[in-house]
Amino acid sequence: MIQLINVTKIYNELKALDNVSFELSQGEMVFLVGPSGAGKSTIMKLLYREEKPASGQVFVSNVDVSRLPNNQTPLLRRRMGIVFQDFKLLPNKTSYENVAYPLYAIGMDKNEIKKRVHGALKVVSLTNKANDFPKSLSGGERQRVGIARAIVQGPSLLIADEPTGNLDPLTSMEIFQLLERINQRGTTVIIATHNQNMVDQMKKRVISLSNGRIISDVKVGTYTAQI
Numbered sequence: 020m021i022q023l024i025n026v027t028k029i030y031n032e033l034k035a036l037d038n039v040s041f042e043l044s045q046g047e048m049v050f051l052v053g054p055s056g057a058g059k060s061t062i063m064k065l066l067y068r069e070e071k072p073a074s075g076q077v078f079v080s081n082v083d084v085s086r087l088p089n090n091q092t093p094l095l096r097r098r099m100g101i102v103f104q105d106f107k108l109l110p111n112k113t114s115y116e117n118v119a120y121p122l123y124a125i126g127m128d129k130n131e132i133k134k135r136v137h138g139a140l141k142v143v144s145l146t147n148k149a150n151d152f153p154k155s156l157s158g159g160e161r162q163r164v165g166i167a168r169a170i171v172q173g174p175s176l177l178i179a180d181e182p183t184g185n186l187d188p189l190t191s192m193e194i195f196q197l198l199e200r201i202n203q204r205g206t207t208v209i210i211a212t213h214n215q216n217m218v219d220q221m222k223k224r225v226i227s228l229s230n231g232r233i234i235s236d237v238k239v240g241t242y243t244a245q246i
């Protein structure tokens with residue numbers, strides 16, 4: 020599903036990733052952890068092709084996304100859902116409209132959109148807030164709208180960068196459990212997080228980064244994974 024081979028990323032002079040290699044199978048759920056500046060977001064950005072590596076290869080579903088022509092990027096992103104720390108919702112659109120937005124963008128039929136959006140809002144238990152605007156939603160509800168938007172196209176991969184960075188512990192737990200349910204429906208899920216307690220409780224694969232290198236990769240790991 021995902022394969023990074025000897026990936027190095029350099030921003031100006033700074034080596035953000037140094038010869039990173041790992042593989043993720045279809046259906047896996049994995050946490051990327053490590054101190055601030057370790058390179059977690061950089062890995063995410065390489066996956067959704069916000070950035071390109073200086074060297075090495077980044078495969079997503081057997082396509083080397085680092086060599087994908089620019090005009091293929093939208094097609095790539097249609098097959099992946101991206102969840103952000105700050106939700107990135109459109110403030111003047113309702114939950115329904117925010118989730119429907121990517122479907123309108125690809126010109127999908129209105130009835131099909133309706134079906135899909137209701138399906139996605141149901142997964143995140145927010146059908147009752149479909150017509151609410153982001154400002155009247157709690158942080159956790161906003162993130163659930165963000166997750167519904169990320170899964171509405173039925174992606175095979177979900178990428179979440181600090182999805183609970185702005186949320187309290189209880190709400191964070193709910194979001195992690197929601198991401199786990201989405202994973203159990205067959206979506207590969209990769210989450211970058213500082214949330215030590217959650218990682219320890221979830222008992223998933225944990226890849227630890229430090230200074231742009233993988234320092235451990237543990238099948239059922241904890242935040243302070245064994246090196």
Ligand SMILES: Nc1ncnc2c1ncn2[C@@H]1O[C@H](COP(=O)(O)OP(=O)(O)OP(=O)(O)O)[C@@H](O)[C@H]1O
Nearest residue numbers: 030031033035053054055056057058059060061062
């Ligand atoms: N656009 C950029 N230009 C220059 N340097 C950058 C850029 N983006 C990231 N960096 C640097 O690359 C390194 C890795 O950054 P990255 O954002 O991947 O870390 P992170 O592990 O996600 O950290 P955090 O936990 O704070 O989100 C850092 O030293 C950062 O300052």
Ligand SMILES: [Mg+2]
Nearest residue numbers: 059060061180
């Ligand atoms: Mg980051």
